[in-house]
Amino acid sequence: MKPAFRRSALLPALALLIALGTSPAYADRCDDLAGQLKSQIDGLGVGKTAANVIYLSHPKAKQITLGCASRNLSNQLFAKTDGRKPTTAFLDLVASAAAIIFTLPKDDMRRGATRCVKRMGIIYGSDVSTRYRRLDMRCARTKTEASITISRSRDQ
Secondary structure, eight states: OHHHHHHHHHHHHHHHHHHHHTOOOOOOHHHHHHHHHHHHSTTOEEEEEETTEEEEEETTEEEEEEEOOOSSEEEEEEEEEESSSOOHHHHHHHHHHHHHHHTOOHHHHHHHHHHHHHHTBTTTBSEEEEEETTEEEEEEEOSSEEEEEEEEETTO
8 A cells, every 4th residue: 555655646746846957947047138239239348257247258358248237236237448538429329328227227327437438537536426317326446547447235
């Protein structure tokens, strides 16, 4: 009597395990976001992924990366360009990428990035941190290059 009971309980459990074990593989949300950036921004290429960072490439930027969600941040966009003063084409690229990543209007992202870049100078220095539309924006420059980092805290 016992072997029949074990067999009847084992078969449904095995069927349930097989059904749940063969679920389709879902891509990481960050990889989906990188693919969405590539499809919506002309000239953007997706490179390697290392330590929750996806390296992107674009002719208007020296370096551009997409930081994936971590304990403290939901997402992060980092872009670097040659020259102390970023061009409008570079700011348009940053605004387009940030609009897709953070689901905000492109005009608002352009305004926030431009505001951050314009604050760099004699009064505020070469490293400026601002808040715009619940995003943390940090602009920095050296003698040869400028960078902007846009991120959103996990608690917002």
